Amino acid sequence: MAYNDLVRSMEESAEEKISEIRSETNARVEEITRESSEKADYVHQSLLDEAHSEARDQRNRTLYQIRGEENVITTTEKERLVDEAFRKAGERLARARTDPAYGEQFAQLLTESLAAIEAMEIRVHIDPRDQDLAIGILKGKSVTAELVPDLVTAGGVEVSSADGRIRVYNTLESRLNKARNVYNKEVCRILFGE
Structure with missing residues (x-):
């Protein structure tokens, strides 16, 4: 057991x-x-x-x-x-030349350009279409200038010293380009509210 x-x-x-x-x-x-x-x-x-x-x-x-x-x-x-x-x-x-006020505008552009250049001998470069207008305006000025009808422009003038070292661009196109550089932001603000 x-x-x-x-x-x-x-x-x-x-x-x-x-x-x-x-x-x-x-x-x-x-x-x-x-x-x-x-x-x-x-x-x-x-x-x-x-x-x-x-x-x-x-x-x-x-x-x-x-x-x-x-x-x-x-x-x-x-x-x-x-x-x-x-x-x-x-x-x-x-189309500026078709405006009745173009003669006054051209005279102002030419006068500004002459005042901006301090040279004894001056050349006024113009579009041939403005030759009679330029002759009439220059007769009333106490400046001796040679008219050079060598520009193709919508309006305005370029004035230079005789040697070409000093040049004032005062055409409608040059003013538009300057305005574009200066007022580009303003145009954007107007167009886009920026």
Whole structure:
């Protein structure tokens, strides 16, 4: 009987050990499963965060690029409109001689030019269409000037010293170019409210 009790005791002890091992194994499996699930959730969330971040960065890059292209297009269109405004002003200036006030305007341009040049010998460069007008105006001035009908201009004069080192540009075109440089921002403000 002692032998049977010993075998039974060993079997019970083995059963307890097996039960303990199973319990530990089940607990470890549950722990590994939980840890794996947590790691999978973390990796999944990290990948989602990274994907969202990359998508946001790409969206921002695209928006920046589009805004830059819009600015280039807007700036180009604004420049075109300003060019058009000055082109139309040039077209109006090309018809200046048909204006009854042109004689007075020409006299003012010539007088300003003569006053701006301090030379003994003066050359007045004019468009041949203004020769009679220039002769009449110069007769009333106390200046000796050589008329040189060598300009092609919508109106106005260029006055120079005899040696050509000093030259005053006072044509309608030169004034328009000066006005463009000086008033370009003002024209933009008027056209675009800037």
